[in-house]
Amino acid sequence: MTFSLAGRCMETGRIGFAVATSSVCVGARVGAIAEGCVVFSQARTDPRLHAVGISAWQRTKDAAETLSAMRESATSAHWRQLGILTLNGKPLHHTGTSCLDHCGGFEGANSLALGNFLGSANVLPEMVRAFEEAAGPLEERLQAGMFAGEAAGSEREPLQSAALKVLGDEGLMDADIRVDFSTDPLKDLGVLWRDWAPKAAAYRLRAIDPDAAPSSAEVEGRPA
Template identity: 35%
Template sequence: MTFSIVGRCERTGQLGIAISSSSIAVGARCPWVRAGVGVVATQNVTLPALGPRVLDHMESAKLDPAAALDRALSESEWNEYRQVTVVDAQGRTAFFSGKQALGTYHAVAGKQCVAAGNMLSGVYVIEAMIPAFESASGHLADRLLAAMHAAISAGGEAGPVHSAALKIAGEQSWPLVDLRVDWADDDPIGKLDGLWQAYQPQMQDYVTRALNPTAAPSYGVPGDE
């Protein structure tokens, strides 16, 4: 039902996730990112609470991703149905796939990234994502989306995907990027990429606008001058 990649940019320290699913509104349940702490994907038969719990344990208890994930799972039930991936602010990784994960499932850690999925057309889908992320250039969003396109090219899910999301944390407490395609009859990843291409030129201006409204340009929003 889902495949995703979580990753960290070595150059900027940004943390992010790209994810797609056959289910509606995957971005509402599965991606979790916290600036300076880490990024988590909670997928398969999703327990959204696992994302904040892992991040809390990394931030408050100063646990590494593996220990934080283990503790979060120990506090939860039905773990055999869960699939979770983690990257922290140092680029350390962890992942878990329960034995009741759906269909063909797989997870692979790379350099400061983890890709995982279930209901896949084959394990090679996930294995294609890591080199795509590691070899791509540009913004972290570009690298995450390159991995998603590689997954689709390798066969993607066993059935059609209908939703996709991209979420990235920078230096601020709110997400730098938070884009979603909640439902599309076809190609939600392509539509998500289109949203990113439209948003990227304006992205930093919205940060400036938040920190110093007098310094930000107008985009014709009602009330702007």
């Protein structure tokens, strides 16, 4: 009962994903990201499969071998929905036979949408279309895709949680935002993103060059 979207930006070399579901705390259970790779384990989720996928990717740098490692490690793979998007190459995915319709994966030029228990068969194509047509930062393109999926049918039960994660250079996350419980999690995710976006560069600088970084009060607009 989840829909997710992984995307890459060939201009900046950044990669990331967004996800929403009708249960709480989806950001704790679905999706993981490493340099050049996003992996998904959803439907009847086993978050341990993310570590399997990331390890396989770091060892092999091969998407097919990464997906194979996740499938081989999965207990009752017929309940699992798995996916991988790398910075280069074709997205790959697996949807088990017990996953609830509408379900499956849909590939774009630079994106991969996965979903199960969806409200219509248009959800995944619309997510990819909106992502591929959107402009701006990767974070906003991912959100555009998620809103398009919601508008096209969402999933069959009301959404409760969402997450957005984008990995930048030097191993630092440019966005790592979660809404763990909400009646409108994608809207609330957007609120958090708009608050975070102008502050992200300052917090990145605090990691790379703390002597040159502004204070927290300056970043947050509080009196010194």
